[in-house]
Amino acid sequence: MKIxxxxxxxxxxMHSLQAQSDGTQKRSKLSWGISIASGLSFRSLQYxxxxxxxxxxxxxxxxPIPGYQIGMLSRRSxxxxxxxxxxxxxxxxxxxxxxxxxxxxxxSPDFANETKLSQQFQLLGLRLRYLHKIIxxxxxxxxxxxISIDELLNRKTVVTEYFENGRNRTSSKLRxxxxxxxxxGVLSIGSQFQLSSTFSVCIEPTYIxxxxxxxxxxxxxxxxxxxxxxxxxLYSRK
Amino acid sequence: xxxxxLVGFLLSILVLSVWLISCEKMNYIEGNTFxxxxxxxxxxxxxxxxxxxxxxxxxxIYTISTPLFSDYSEKQRLIKLPNGKKLxxxxxxxxxxxxxxxxxxTFFYYKDKRDTAAGKILxxxxxxxxxxxxxxxxxxxxxxxxxxADLIESGFDLPVNWINEEGIGxxxxxxxxxxxECGHCHKSNDKLIPIGVKIxxxxxxxxxxxxxxxxxxxxxxxxxxxxxNPGDYAGLPAWNNVSMPLDQRARAYLDVNCAHxxxxxxxxxxxxxxxxxxxxxxxxxxxxxxDAIEVLMKRGSMPLIGTTIIDKEGFKLISDYLKSxx
Numbered sequence: 085m086k087i088x089x090x091x092x093x094x095x096x097x098m099h100s101l102q103a104q105s106d107g108t109q110k111r112s113k114l115s116w117g118i119s120i121a122s123g124l125s126f127r128s129l130q131y132x133x134x135x136x137x138x139x140x141x142x143x144x145x146x147x148p149i150p151g152y153q154i155g156m157l158s159r160r161s162x163x164x165x166x167x168x169x170x171x172x173x174x175x176x177x178x179x180x181x182x183x184x185x186x187x188x189x190x191x192s193p194d195f196a197n198e199t200k201l202s203q204q205f206q207l208l209g210l211r212l213r214y215l216h217k218i219i220x221x222x223x224x225x226x227x228x229x230x231i232s233i234d235e236l237l238n239r240k241t242v243v244t245e246y247f248e249n250g251r252n253r254t255s256s257k258l259r260x261x262x263x264x265x266x267x268x269g270v271l272s273i274g275s276q277f278q279l280s281s282t283f284s285v286c287i288e289p290t291y292i293x294x295x296x297x298x299x300x301x302x303x304x305x306x307x308x309x310x311x312x313x314x315x316x317x318l319y320s321r322k
Numbered sequence: 323x324x325x326x327x328l329v330g331f332l333l334s335i336l337v338l339s340v341w342l343i344s345c346e347k348m349n350y351i352e353g354n355t356f357x358x359x360x361x362x363x364x365x366x367x368x369x370x371x372x373x374x375x376x377x378x379x380x381x382x383i384y385t386i387s388t389p390l391f392s393d394y395s396e397k398q399r400l401i402k403l404p405n406g407k408k409l410x411x412x413x414x415x416x417x418x419x420x421x422x423x424x425x426x427x428t429f430f431y432y433k434d435k436r437d438t439a440a441g442k443i444l445x446x447x448x449x450x451x452x453x454x455x456x457x458x459x460x461x462x463x464x465x466x467x468x469x470x471a472d473l474i475e476s477g478f479d480l481p482v483n484w485i486n487e488e489g490i491g492x493x494x495x496x497x498x499x500x501x502x503e504c505g506h507c508h509k510s511n512d513k514l515i516p517i518g519v520k521i522x523x524x525x526x527x528x529x530x531x532x533x534x535x536x537x538x539x540x541x542x543x544x545x546x547x548x549x550x551n552p553g554d555y556a557g558l559p560a561w562n563n564v565s566m567p568l569d570q571r572a573r574a575y576l577d578v579n580c581a582h583x584x585x586x587x588x589x590x591x592x593x594x595x596x597x598x599x600x601x602x603x604x605x606x607x608x609x610x611x612x613d614a615i616e617v618l619m620k621r622g623s624m625p626l627i628g629t630t631i632i633d634k635e636g637f638k639l640i641s642d643y644l645k646s647x648x
Contacts, residue, residue, distance in 0.1 A: 189434040195491035241495045256630045261503035300502045304476040
């Protein structure tokens with residue numbers, strides 16, 4: 085139900101962005117694109133004092149994990165210096181433990197020596213950004229702050245067992261017990277390069293900051309973030 | 323008109339955001355009224371050798387005929403009632419508990435299930451305590467040295483490894499639930515209730531001090547329960563007792579593993595699947611949804627919460643049962 089609502093709002097947004105064009109420009113101010121972002125994701129912990137020992141334990145044993153975000157977007161120029169962008173994105177961000185030694189009651193080459201757990205939050209949502217062009221020449225440099233609102237699809241846990249001669253992975257998914265809706269801030273600095281009259285590519289160092297804690301109704305807060313680079317391939321119809 | 327469309331769209335984003343965020347507040351039971359101590363040792367449950375699970379006198383041990391599957395963990399269940407108070411039996415479901423009742427469940431693994439004397443790995447202890455007519459729930463994570471356990475309220479994931487009865491070294495990510503997750507399973511509308519300690523799940527023969535006795539009679543002897551005739555109440559068969567009929571074992575399994583959500587006051591009150599043992603088969607929805615039940619269990623999508631791996635043996639039981647339904 086929530087995903088349908090997101091898609092309906094996205095469709096209306098795309099239609100209203102399209103409607104802003106009066107059809108008289110030589111090159112459409114509306115662009116469509118595919119965005120792929122990758123980087124490192126992690127979490128920040130804000131625990132009450134009595135749980136500091138847990139926070140210290142987790143900060144000692146956990147580390148960032150590769151995260152990514154892929155999506156489709158529509159971008160509309162507004163005047164010479166500004167633009168609005170709307171898109172729908174799938175994100176996979178989280179964290180993992182460091183490798184941990186396993187001890188067994190007896191030895192066997194069939195028993196794993198070490199293990200690592202990774203937790204990946206899979207989200208689907210809408211992203212709205214304002215584009216402010218700083219340099220607008222052959223290469224356009226712009227600042228792009230924005231927000232996204234995402235629904236949790238699943239939290240995927242992957243258990244990796246390390247053996248003498250290889251590793252084994254098993255995974256499971258859980259959704260219940262975590263926040264379902266996430267509000268995130270997005271900040272990018274982008275460079276847009278025109279490849280042709282219709283195609284352009286953008287490279288954007290990007291920071292996505294979660295405002296919503298993954299834990300519900302809890303004084304201990306855990307927020308996710310992603311620091312990486314966004315690649316956008318844009319198409320503008322003549 | 324165009325500006326109106328753009329403004330309308332921006333407003334719809336705002337409305338959507340508010341709606342999505344407000345939806346979250348609908349389904350969660352409010353927090354405990356009882357303030358749980360930071361350490362489990364405050365409850366004075368255990369004594370003696372660290373990690374031995376030897377419990378103190380005011381606590382009594384009990385077991386249930388069909389247990390909840392929890393990632394192959396073992397469980398020790400304890401009950402403590404206030405002095406002179408007893409459980410009152412209403413029917414074959416939950417008895418009535420006196421105020422200040424405490425239910426304790428410790429989750430652990432044998433280091434080597436082939437040789438249980440090799441020791442245990444204590445993971446967590448869950449506490450339910452009845453205060454002023456309201457159940458309160460929390461859980462404690464055992465420390466690495468097993469000397470005590472610390473209160474956990476926001477959930478925790480940790481790796482657990484053990485050798486199972488077949489000599490296979492198993493590793494999994496064990497999920498200690500958050501307060502909110504406790505409320506998902508232990509839910510009766512907007513209140514918390516116990517789940518496993520139903521009369522029908524206690525009504526079977528146990529071996530105590532070398533003597534076989536019906537557990538309800540044992541409870542009466544211990545002063546925990548008013549004197550009743552166990553024959554007047556239903557008894558859940560053990561799900562893995564192959565001498566019992568398949569349908570009864572499967573219904574017992576579904577009762578314990580699924581019915582706390584799949585009933586009219588649980589997490590899935592609108593589901594047409596009602597899986598309590600006392601619901602007649604014709605009203606349970608099992609026949610109409612048998613294909614969906616099998617697919618969701620096989621995929622690991624159900625149970626929704628409380629496990630991170632599939633119960634292969636339990637799934638086989640349910641799968642055989644569903645196939646037997648004409």
